Amino acid sequence: MRVDVDGVAVHLEDGASLLDAVRLAGGELPTLCHDDRLTSVGSCRTCLVRSGGSVVAACVTPAVDGAVVEVTAGELRELRRDAVELIVSALPPRALDGDADGGELARICHELGLAPDIAQGPGGRGRDDTHPYVHLDRDLCIACGRCVRMCAEVQGTFALTLTGRGADTVVAPGTGGSWADSDCVSCGGCVDTCPTGALTEPGLPVGDRARTSGRTRTTCGYCGVGCSLEVLTRDGEIVAVLPDHDGPVNRGHACVKGRFAHGFLHASERLTRPLLRRDGLLTPVSWSEALDHVARGLRAAVAAGGPDAVAAISSARATNEENYLIQKFMRVAVGTNNVDNCSRLCHAPSAAGLTAAFGLSGGTDSLDDVEGADCLLLVGANPVEAHPVVGARLLRRVLHGARLIVADPRTVGLAHHADVHLRSQPGSNVALFNGLAHVMLAEGLVDDDFLRHRVAGLPELTALLAGYGPDRVAALTGVPAGDLLEAARLYGRAERPAIVYGLGVTEHLHGTDGVRALANLAILRGAVGTGHGFGINPLRGQNNVQGASDMGALPDLLPGYAKVTDPAARARAADVWGAPVPDRPGMRIPEMFAAARAGTLQALWIVGEDVCATDPDTVRVTEALETCPLVVCQELFLSETARHADVVLPAAAWLEKDGTFVNFDRRFQRVRPALDPPGDARTDFAAVHALASALGVDLGCRTPAETLAECARMAPLFAGISHERLDREGAVSWPCPDSLRPGEASLYRERFSTSDGLAHLAACPYLPPGETPDDRYPLVLVTGRRWAHYNSGNMTRRTANLQLEGVDLLDLHPADAARYGLGEGDPVTVRSRYGRAVLTAHLSDDMVPGQVFCAFHFPSSGVNTLTSRHADTVTSCPEYKVTAVRLIPGCV
Ligand SMILES: Nc1nc2c(c(=O)[nH]1)N[C@H]1C(S)=C(S)[C@@H](COP(=O)(O)OP(=O)(O)OC[C@H]3O[C@@H](n4cnc5c(=O)[nH]c(N)nc54)[C@H](O)[C@@H]3O)O[C@H]1N2
Numbered sequence: 001m002r003v004d005v006d007g008v009a010v011h012l013e014d015g016a017s018l019l020d021a022v023r024l025a026g027g028e029l030p031t032l033c034h035d036d037r038l039t040s041v042g043s044c045r046t047c048l049v050r051s052g053g054s055v056v057a058a059c060v061t062p063a064v065d066g067a068v069v070e071v072t073a074g075e076l077r078e079l080r081r082d083a084v085e086l087i088v089s090a091l092p093p094r095a096l097d098g099d100a101d102g103g104e105l106a107r108i109c110h111e112l113g114l115a116p117d118i119a120q121g122p123g124g125r126g127r128d129d130t131h132p133y134v135h136l137d138r139d140l141c142i143a144c145g146r147c148v149r150m151c152a153e154v155q156g157t158f159a160l161t162l163t164g165r166g167a168d169t170v171v172a173p174g175t176g177g178s179w180a181d182s183d184c185v186s187c188g189g190c191v192d193t194c195p196t197g198a199l200t201e202p203g204l205p206v207g208d209r210a211r212t213s214g215r216t217r218t219t220c221g222y223c224g225v226g227c228s229l230e231v232l233t234r235d236g237e238i239v240a241v242l243p244d245h246d247g248p249v250n251r252g253h254a255c256v257k258g259r260f261a262h263g264f265l266h267a268s269e270r271l272t273r274p275l276l277r278r279d280g281l282l283t284p285v286s287w288s289e290a291l292d293h294v295a296r297g298l299r300a301a302v303a304a305g306g307p308d309a310v311a312a313i314s315s316a317r318a319t320n321e322e323n324y325l326i327q328k329f330m331r332v333a334v335g336t337n338n339v340d341n342c343s344r345l346c347h348a349p350s351a352a353g354l355t356a357a358f359g360l361s362g363g364t365d366s367l368d369d370v371e372g373a374d375c376l377l378l379v380g381a382n383p384v385e386a387h388p389v390v391g392a393r394l395l396r397r398v399l400h401g402a403r404l405i406v407a408d409p410r411t412v413g414l415a416h417h418a419d420v421h422l423r424s425q426p427g428s429n430v431a432l433f434n435g436l437a438h439v440m441l442a443e444g445l446v447d448d449d450f451l452r453h454r455v456a457g458l459p460e461l462t463a464l465l466a467g468y469g470p471d472r473v474a475a476l477t478g479v480p481a482g483d484l485l486e487a488a489r490l491y492g493r494a495e496r497p498a499i500v501y502g503l504g505v506t507e508h509l510h511g512t513d514g515v516r517a518l519a520n521l522a523i524l525r526g527a528v529g530t531g532h533g534f535g536i537n538p539l540r541g542q543n544n545v546q547g548a549s550d551m552g553a554l555p556d557l558l559p560g561y562a563k564v565t566d567p568a569a570r571a572r573a574a575d576v577w578g579a580p581v582p583d584r585p586g587m588r589i590p591e592m593f594a595a596a597r598a599g600t601l602q603a604l605w606i607v608g609e610d611v612c613a614t615d616p617d618t619v620r621v622t623e624a625l626e627t628c629p630l631v632v633c634q635e636l637f638l639s640e641t642a643r644h645a646d647v648v649l650p651a652a653a654w655l656e657k658d659g660t661f662v663n664f665d666r667r668f669q670r671v672r673p674a675l676d677p678p679g680d681a682r683t684d685f686a687a688v689h690a691l692a693s694a695l696g697v698d699l700g701c702r703t704p705a706e707t708l709a710e711c712a713r714m715a716p717l718f719a720g721i722s723h724e725r726l727d728r729e730g731a732v733s734w735p736c737p738d739s740l741r742p743g744e745a746s747l748y749r750e751r752f753s754t755s756d757g758l759a760h761l762a763a764c765p766y767l768p769p770g771e772t773p774d775d776r777y778p779l780v781l782v783t784g785r786r787w788a789h790y791n792s793g794n795m796t797r798r799t800a801n802l803q804l805e806g807v808d809l810l811d812l813h814p815a816d817a818a819r820y821g822l823g824e825g826d827p828v829t830v831r832s833r834y835g836r837a838v839l840t841a842h843l844s845d846d847m848v849p850g851q852v853f854c855a856f857h858f859p860s861s862g863v864n865t866l867t868s869r870h871a872d873t874v875t876s877c878p879e880y881k882v883t884a885v886r887l888i889p890g891c892v
Pocket residue numbers: 223224346379380381382383385386387407408409410412424425426427428429501502503504505539540541542782783784785786787788789790791792881
C-alpha cells in the first residue's frame with residue numbers, strides 16, 4: 001500500500017496506521033496516549049493530521065492505499081500544540097520540572113515550543129506511595145490509559161482502571177484500595193509507559209533518567225527467560241534497571257525480580273572479604289590466606305583419597321565462562337569428573353528425556369514460535385509466577401484465541417483462562433500423558449505420515465497404551481474421563497500445538513519417564529521438527545542452568561554434551577586442554593553428599609548454590625557438610641550453606657560480571673558488568689583462576705571472551721558463537737556450528753539428532769510416586785515457587801520484595817483448614833517422615849482438598865527438611881513435588 005505524506009511516498013503493510021506512515025516518512029508526532037506495544041485508543045488528540053479532507057488522529061486512522069496525509073501544515077501544528085497545551089495546563093507546575101529529554105511529556109512540550117510555565121493546574125489530588133516499587137502522583141495523571149492497557153495487554157494482570165469523570169479521571173487499582181493491596185505484580189510496565197511521571201519508581205523521578213552516568217545492556221540473572229535489561233547507574237549505584245525494548249525475549253517487558261530486585265547488591269550482609277573457620281568461627285582473612293588454605297586442603301584430599309575425593313557443585317547462577325572454567329579446573333587441575341550443577345535438582349530429567357527422544361538436550365523450538373501456536377498444553381508449570389514474561393506472552397496468545405489446556409493439580413494463574421484444566425493427582429503424570437496418547441491414537445488424532453517416516457517405537461507404545469483407557473486413567477489420576485477426552489481432542493486437532501512444561505513434570509520419582517511420555521504427544525501429533533507446532537519446551541529455571549550444563553558442568557558430559565566415556569571426545573578435549581581427561585563419570589550431587597557422609601569425599605567446593613536450604617532432606621545435607629574435612633563456599637551472602645563451610649569466598653553478582661548466559665530456549669546472550677564488586681569480592685571467574693594459581697596450574701582462558709572461544713573450539717554445537725558476534729547480533733541460539741550462519745532456533749527440520757535420525761516414542765508404564773500418604777501422613781505436600789521470591793531467597797529477601805511476600809505460606813483448601821481448625825494467617829506445623837517446618841496458613845480455593853502447597857523461599861521455615869530422599873530413577877532429580885505430611889495447628 002502506498003501513502004503520500006507531505007509529498008513523500010511511503011509503502012506500508014496492511015493494517016498500518018497513518019502514524020506508521022508519518023514515521024516511515026521521517027516525521028514525528030506527539031502521541032501521548034499511544035505506545036507501539038498497545039492497542040491505540042485515540043483519546044488524547046495530540047497526533048492530529050489531515051487526510052481525506054478531515055482532521056484525524058493518526059494513531060487510530062488506518063492507512064489506505066493512495067491516501068494523502070498532511071502533517072506539517074501550520075494549522076495542523078497549531079491544533080496539535082493546542083491539544084497538548086490543553087492537557088498540560090491542567091497539570092501542576094511540577095509536571096514540567098524534569099529535564100526536557102527526561103520524560104516524554106517534557107520532551108514533547110519542548111519540541112512544540114511550549115514553555116514550562118503553561119502547567120498551572122491546582123493539583124491536590126494526592127499520591128499513593130504505599131507500594132515499594134510503583135508510586136502514583138495523581139496530579140500528573142492525564143488519563144491517557146497507557147498504564148491500564150500495559151497492565152492488561154502486555155502484563156496480563158488487569159490490575160488498573162481509570163476512575164472518575166471528565167477532568168478528574170485518574171488511574172487507580174481496580175480493587176479500589178491502595179496500590180500495595182492491589183493485584184499489581186510489580187512488572188514496572190505501567191511506570192515505563194507513563195508519559196508524564198504520574199507513575200514512577202521510588203528514587204527515580206522521570207526527568208532523572210537522563211542524568212545517569214552509566215548505561216549497561218545486560219541479561220537478567222534471575223530466571224531462565226533471559227530478559228534483556230538496561231542498567232542505569234550513577235556513582236557506583238544502580239539508579240534503575242529497565243527492560244530493553246529490543247530484547248529478543250522480553251521486548252520491553254520484565255518482572256519484579258529483574259526489574260526491581262537489585263537492592264541485595266548493597267545489603268549490609270553482602271560478603272566483601274574471604275572468611276576462614278578458626279576455632280569454630282568464620283573469621284575474615286585475606287584472599288591469599290584463604291586460597292592457601294583451600295589449596296592445602298585440596299592437596300591433602302587428593303593425597304588421601306585420589307582426585308575423586310574432591311568434588312565441585314558449579315552454579316547455574318554463574319556465567320557460561322565461569323562454569324566452563326570450573327569444570328576445566330576439576331578435570332584438568334584436580335583430575336576428576338566430580339562436577340555437577342543444580343540442573344540435577346531441576347530439569348536433569350528434561351535433559352535426559354529430550355536427548356533420548358530427539359537427540360539434543362534442550363527444548364525443541366523458540367518462544368517466538370509460540371506466537372504461532374493455536375493450542376497450548378501447559379504442564380506442571382506456573383509461568384505467571386516463575387517465568388512472568390513468558391507467562392504474559394502465553395496469556396496474550398490465549399487472549400488472542402489460542403486454546404489452552406493446563407495440567408496442574410493447582411489452579412495456577414493461567415488455569416483461570418484454560419479451556420480444560422486437568423487437575424491430576426501429584427505424581428500421576430505418566431498415567432495422564434499415556435491417557436492423552438491413548439485417546440489420540442484411538443481417535444486418529446495423530447500424524448500417520450510423520451509416524452511412518454520419522455519415528456521409532458510406535459508398536460511398543462501402541463501395545464502399552466491399550467492399558468490406558470480413559471476410565472483407568474481417571475482412576476489413577478483423578479482427572480474425569482470427559483476432561484481427558486476434551487484435552488486430547490483439543491491438542492490432537494490443533495494445527496500448531498505447543499507443549500510448555502515445568503518442574504511439575506520433572507521433580508518426581510519418575511520424572512524422566514514423565515518427560516518421555518509427554519514428548520510422545522508431540523511426536524504422535526507430528527508437532528516437532530515439522531514447522532507445524534512449537535514442539536515441546538521445558539521452562540528451564542535458573543538464568544543459566546541451560547548454560548551450566550552446555551558448558552559441561554556435569555559428571556558425565558564435557559562441554560557441548562560429549563560423553564566422558566567416549567575416547568574420541570576425551571581426546572578432543574585433551575587436545576584443547578593439553579591435559580588428559582578422566583574417563584570415569586563423576587558423582588552427581590546426591591552422591592557427593594553420600595560420599596561425604598561415608599567419609600570418602602574429602603573436599604567439596606560449592607559455588608553459588610545454597611544446598612543446605614534448597615536440596616531435599618537438608619538435615620542430611622548439613623550432616624554431609626559437617627563430615628567433609630574441607631567445604632569451600634563461594635557466595636554473595638552467608639547462606640545456610642556458607643554457615644557450614646570452612647572457607648567462604650565472597651563472590652560478585654550478575655550485575656557485576658562479564659560473560660554470557662544461555663536462556664531456556666537455547667539463546668546465548670551477553671552479560672556485562674554495570675558495577676564493580678564490593679570490597680574484596682571477586683567474580684567466580686577470577687576466583688577459579690586464583691585458586692588454580694594457588695595450586696600452580698594455569699587454566700589459560702585469560703578473559704571470558706577467550707574462554708567462550710576455547711569452548712567453541714571444543715564443542716561443535718557452539719562453534720559459531722563468540723562474544724564479538726553476540727555484541728553484534730544480540731542473541732544467538734545453539735546449535736550454531738558456523739559463525740557465518742544463524743543458530744537453529746527451531747530444531748530437527750531435516751532429521752532428529754538421534755543416532756538413527758528418528759524421534760523415539762517411549763513406552764513408559766505408570767509407576768506410583770515414592771511418597772504416598774498414610775494414616776500418619778494423610779496429606780500430599782507440593783512445593784514450588786511464588787512470584788516475589790527466588791529459590792533460597794538469599795537475594796530477594798534482601799530487597800523490598802520482602803514487603804510483597806514476607807513469610808512462607810502454606811496454601812490449603814478451606815475444607816482442610818476447617819478440618820484442622822486453621823484460620824487465615826495461623827501458624828501451622830507441617831511434619832513429614834523426614835522433618836518439620838513451621839509455616840503460615842493461607843486458605844485457598846486454588847487447592848484440592850487433601851493437597852497442600854508451599855514455597856521454599858525462607859530457609860528458616862525449614863521446608864526442605866520435609867522433602868524426601870526419593871529421586872528420579874534415571875537422573876537423581878529429587879521428588880520435590882510429592883511429600884506425605886500431616887498438619888498440626890500452631891508452632892509445635
Ligand atoms: N519467582 C520465582 N521465579 C522462579 C524461581 C523462583 O524461585 N521464584 N525459580 C526458578 C527456577 S530455579 C525454576 S526451575 C523455575 C520453575 O518454574 P516452574 O516449573 O513453573 O515451578 P514450580 O512452581 O516449582 O512448579 C510448577 C508446577 O508444577 C505443579 N505440579 C506439582 N506436581 C505436579 C504433577 O504431578 N503433575 C503436574 N502436571 N503438575 C504438578 C505445581 O502445582 C506447580 O504449579 O522457576 C524459576 N523462576
